[in-house]
Amino acid sequence: MLEKRNRLDAQEIVERSKRVQEFLINSKEFQSAKVVGAYYAFGSEVRTDLVIEQTKALGKKVALPSVEGENLTFYELSSGKYLVKGRFGIMEPLPYGPVDRMDLLVVPGIAFDRKGYRLGYGKGYYDKFLAKRKVVFSIGLAYSFQLLDNNLPLGEHDKRLDAIATEDRIIYV
Secondary structure, eight states: OHHHHHTSOHHHHHHHHHHHHHHHHTSHHHHHOSEEEOOOOOTTSOOOHHHHHHHHHTTOEEEEEEEETTEEEEEEEOTTOOEEEOTTSOEEEOSOSBOOOEEEEEEOOSEEETTSOEEOSSSOHHHHHHHTTOEEEEEEEOOGGGEESSOOOOOTTOOOOSEEEOSSOEEEO
16 A cells, blocks of 8 residues: 555645645534644655645644654644654654644544554554544545555554545545
8 A cells, every 4th residue: 555655646646635635624623623633744645734734824723743752742833833854754843832632633544444443654653642532533634545445454552533534535434
């Protein structure tokens, strides 16, 4: 799945990501959220730039993750804060203004199933964060080919997302 995603060219990533993000931005969950946790897209992941821009434009708080040890900590992103390369080469906010609770969490992944489970990069950062129950609604962003009809193999710590947004629609689980 990762190889297939990595074969997308830059223009296709931008176009597909825009459609995915538009579904999310138009959702009732996004519209009602006051604090949105997002991620800074890395490689061929679905982009989040429109979500971040729209969140800020609507006067909502945006939080981005920082890898700290074996956990994710989300920090508020504002125009006065800078992003730096984190442990895995992914852009992260400077550790200022930690966010303890979010109304909406946007989650990346390599593959998703229709039950709301995801395959990430194997470290369990998002699953650990979701286990803390600091998020009201969690949604994965995926290209349509990343959504599988078959169930993904599950580990005991895997957490279910509430929805998955693709270029075609939002699937609520």
